[in-house]
Amino acid sequence: MIPTLFGVLLITFLISHVVPGDAAQLIAGPRATPEIIQRIREEYGLDKPLHIQFFMYISQVLRGDLGKSIRTRRPVGADIRAFFPATFELTTTAMLLAVLFGIPLGVISAVYRDRWPDHLSRVFSVIGVSMPIFWLGLLLLFLFYIRLGILPGPGRISGDPPAHLTGLYLLDSLLTGNWRALGDAALHLVLPAFTLAFAVLARITRMTRSSMLEALGQDYVRTARAKGLMERWVVTRHALRNALIPTLTVIGLSYGELLGGAVATELIYAWPGMTHYVVGSMTSLDFPAVMGVTLVIAIIYITVNLLVDLTYALVDPRIRY
Amino acid sequence: MKRMWLLVGIGILVLGVGSLGADDVLVMGVTAEPETLDPHVTVDNNSWRAIYYCYDRLVEYEGGTTKLRPGLAESWEISDDGLTYTFHLRKGITFIDGTPFNAEAVKFNFERLFAIGKGPAGTFEFIKSVEVVDEYTVKFTLHAPFAPALSAFATDQGCIVSPGVMEHEVNGDWGQDWLAEHTAGTGPFYAAEWIHGMRLVLKRNDNYWGEPAKLAQVELRYVPEPEDLRMLLEKGEIDIAEKLTVDQIKSLKGVPGIRVFEGPSFSCHYIYLNCQRPYLNDVRVRRAISYAIDYEGIVDYIWQGTAVRMEGPVPIGFAEHIPVYQYPYDPDRARALLKEAGYEKGFTLRLMHSPVVPEWRQMAIVVQQNLADIGIKVQIESYAWATLRAKLDKGDFDMSFGYWTPDYADADMFTWFWFYSENWGLPGNRAWYKNEVMDDLVTAQRVETDPEKRQRLFEGIQWLAVSDAPYVYLVQTKYQLPMREWVKGYVYNPMLLNMPNFPDIYIER
């Protein structure tokens, strides 16, 4: 893991420094005097050779200092802490939606194989993984917000946000008993979460369906059926449990997809999250922010993958590391 | 049991919806966040919008006019030679942090402005020194007489900042880090909360020395996409929306409940031609480009009647404006000029724009086509606002769209800044243009006290500006601000573009 992290740091550093142009001047802003620019150059170590800057950066990061954003003039760490909850709330809700709807859909599809529920769900699956998220988001926004007006528009909340405890609006409103904020935030979460979940939902449905089919065809199922157990019992107790194992992998692997999909989703719904911040930083060539956030995102991604591997090892008795 | 939970759930959701719009809270949607709240650092309209009414200035604009009235200074005298301005300050005022307002505070304010030395300091370059005469009298001495000097004090750069910021100073930064996120003024509002990426909340200063604001709270909500902004306005979730596109405003005009304010403005959109670059350093090429543009198409179809074509650099409506030559749309003549300059084979130029002004992209496509017709290949590049400005400041571009609004109603704003060779880059001369004759003209008008002589100087400047064509003069736009009908009290001031007068606005449903 360590060499990978080092490599991650190296790559983010290199990417940010490919950008031509005088970073010191960007930081200093227009009309800054040459003295100020020189002072900034020294302060940020921009006058040193690249490899020295890299080691300075590593020692900085190890101390927990991710630098200062040029755009917001705040420490990158503070920005990340500010924007992370929004992304977390969005991706977690999307994941839950995908699992809550995907697994049952997959089961239904498998049980009613080759009949109309199956066909419908398979069509939906193909569309789901082929759908450009940004387009889906716009369509949903147009339909439910502009035309029908039954869901609120872009943004996380219309009125005042709840008191800040975790930054997760649903949780914070619950904990402070702020019902208005709860409803407000929940409604705002519907479209973005669904948009983000769409592709993953489709994937989970597909995966569940095929592993269910495989499980349903197994000997032990036939045995259970022969024993005269109820169909429902057979399905849920025996087949589903075994079918869930590969589905688990899909769920874990989808997390990276969710992070990527969050980029488009947050842009469409004006969601003030981390990926929205990353895009803004990239377009403004705010290299400290780009380095910091990309690093954090990579760490999150690696961690999640690690957790998935571990869970997989725990759940699947066939695998032993 | 299950049904009950369902009802509870629905109930909560319904509650969430029906909670919009208290009558003393104004929500304004903006497409860009302020870059900082420090008036001594920023020259960005987006920041001024939030800053302006958290502070006061020595003099203020009178309502919607360009006339000046007393602000923090109740009266003032200007010496006969125009070199000394003495202000008599109001008494009994305190800054929001408790520091008393007096001549020492004013002196500190300008010290800070010059020490930081960023964009806003340029507005007050004409000042040589600031002296405290007595507790409530302050004297400014100028390097040379400067006609628009008094107006400069009414701009955002003239906001008076409390000496109390020094308590938050870190590493000799004069409190910039702190003031970037807070306000420390005497104004009718103060910055209460800034959730980056979401909203900035201004609350009423209940200890304001003057007439208190009618609104208790102003929320500047950040909505990066104009279409989202427009939808929120239509649904009544926000009360005022700015920077909507021409197309959007056109369709909003018919919507019940929405009123679109329209007023003349002096904002101009034009193209900077980097005169230090190959090809563009040849005046024939610049003139060729000026002949190649379909101005009428742009005005009629992209701006759809909300703008007029610019006539030279000085806006129509300014006293100094004279009707100068306007390049007609003549591609043949353009091609002939290019041939004469030896560029018959054509060449490639890069054209920058930013999504901050949606009409730029549309104009860029037209310009691309127009120039392709005369043999110039145009590569369009879109940059974030800050990046674009940085590139302008370094001269790292060929052509770029630009936008300029005057801080005060004097043609100096459109000439000295645009053409003086010492102003290369962001300060104003974004064409990186240098012409010694022009330099003489613009510096002369700055100190000329005889109005007739000054006008003749401006005439010369305008003719030379068109003939040398360092800019492609495109359009002068009307100012349009869509808002809900329940927003009352809005007064438009062409000098305070993008800065609605929050203290006077109120909501009446």
Next chain:
Amino acid sequence: MWRSRLAVLGAAIVLALVVVAIFAPWIAPYSPTRINLRERLQPPSGKHLFGTDDAGRDILSRVIYGSRVTLRICALVVGLTLVIGTLLGLVSGFFGGWVDELVMRVSDVFLAFPALILAMAIAAALGPSLENAIVAMVAIWWPRYARVTRGQVLSIREIDFVAAARAAGASSFRIMLRHILPNCISPVVVQATLDLGEVVLTAATLSFIGFGAQPPTPEWGAMVSVGRNFLRDYWWYTTFPGLAILITVMGFNLLGDAVRDILDPRLRRGP
């Protein structure tokens, strides 16, 4: 039966795409780049089947030419990643040792980022253009092919005919090319076909965000991005290019599924 119907549908879509791209100048009723301000933002009609955009350009023609852009992106990205990834995977698997370690570590680092995030970062750093977006996509995808190839190489490296060739005195290079490479092609091709849909989606997303195609290139994702600000009153601007993306990606995915089923039944269970 159903399966084969879907496969046929996929193939038909992809074929249609290729045909449209090749014959674009003959199929498209107007020029995709000629502006006509007088016909700005017209709704779909007999004259303009998909309507016009904010510069008066015919959207149908732009969508048609957009197929060329899409195919070009696919060809370049998949082609380059195949070459680079396969080469690296070959070398890595064959020589083993520190070469293998190095290549695998590097690919680990690239795989440590969510694909889109890294692609965005690279595209942003290099500058907004279609070429740079392609470079960015190649950079994030080669690890996949390298791994697949390497896996194949490892599994056949020790097989008898390789040992025989060695004994006969053939050089490493020869062995790699003549004996090993042909056996790696199959899974890599499968992977490539499966990835085509994702390539189109990623390219469209990059352009949508602003890091890909620049005007006047008629790239579908870029068109959706611009059309977004005309969504309310001019729905056709976003709808048709987006539909084109959806259908194209569907075609590639269905085709990819079919190819996978045929060539590698082992993987049928996969996502």
